[in-house]
Amino acid sequence: MKQRYTVVLIPEDDGFCATVPALPGCFAQGGSIPQALARIKTALRRWVADGLSRGEPAPADWSRLDIAVTQLRVRGRHFTVVLVPDHRGYEATVPALPDCLVFADTADQALARLRAQIRTCMKEADHKGESLPDEGTQLQVIVAMVDV
Numbered sequence: 191m192k193q194r195y196t197v198v199l200i201p202e203d204d205g206f207c208a209t210v211p212a213l214p215g216c217f218a219q220g221g222s223i224p225q226a227l228a229r230i231k232t233a234l235r236r237w238v239a240d241g242l243s244r245g246e247p248a249p250a251d252w253s254r255l256d257i258a259v260t261q262l263r264v265r266g267r268h269f270t271v272v273l274v275p276d277h278r279g280y281e282a283t284v285p286a287l288p289d290c291l292v293f294a295d296t297a298d299q300a301l302a303r304l305r306a307q308i309r310t311c312m313k314e315a316d317h318k319g320e321s322l323p324d325e326g327t328q329l330q331v332i333v334a335m336v337d338v
Contacts, residue, residue, distance in 0.1 A: 192337045192338065193248050193250070193337070194337050195210050195212060195213070195338065196210065196211060196212065197209070197210055197227065197230050198211060198274055199223060199226055199227075200272055200283070200285055201285065202219070202285060202288065204219075204221065205219060205220050205221040205222060205225070205226060206219065206220055206221075206222070206223055206225075206226040207219050207226070208220070208226040208227065208229065208230035209230075209274070209281075210230065210233075210234060210237075211274050211276040211281070212249060212250075212276065213234070213237050213249060214276065214278060215237075216230070216233050216234060216237045217230070217233065218230040218233045231338055234338045235338050238338065258272070258273040258297070259271070259272055259273075260273065260301075262284075262301065262304065262305055262308065264305055264308045264309055265309065265312055267312075267322075269284045269286065269287070269308055270284065270285060270286065271283070271284055271301065271304060272284075272285060273297055273300060273301070275297075278293065278295075279293060279294050279295040279296065279299075279300070280293070280294055280295075280296065280297050280299075280300040281293050281300070282294070282297075282300035282303070282304040283304075284304065284308060286322070286323050287308065287311055287323070289307075289311060290304060290307050290308055290311055291307075292304050292307055
């Protein structure tokens with residue numbers, strides 16, 4: 191029996207990151223949208239197969255998917271933030287800063303944790319004499335449905 195899952199694709203410098211909000215830790219990367227979708231299908235199959243091998247049922251996708259794209263101001267800079275709900279709470283990320291990814295029970299907690307992580311990234315960059323990457327002016331978030 192085929193199961194349909196929601197996939198969120200977020201552009202990165204070298205392609206796209208694909209995540210499945212209903213399945214924690216299920217993500218893949220690809221140089222293009224078709225490649226990211228092909229890789230997330232493989233990751234989905236493995237994720238579900240691993241659970242089935244442990245006697246767990248294939249999880250159902252959940253119908254609510256409210257993706258928020260917002261801005262956080264930290265130390266005078268604006269950062270684009272993508273906030274995605276999942277079955278555990280919220281995942282928040284800054285696409286321009288690949289190391290900035292947090293999980294929390296509420297959206298407010300996720301944004302507070304992300305703000306702290308951005309500050310840490312900024313301090314580390316300052317300490318190394320580096321600058322944080324510019325994030326460009328557009329952010330495109332793509333939502334797709336895949337069957338596995």
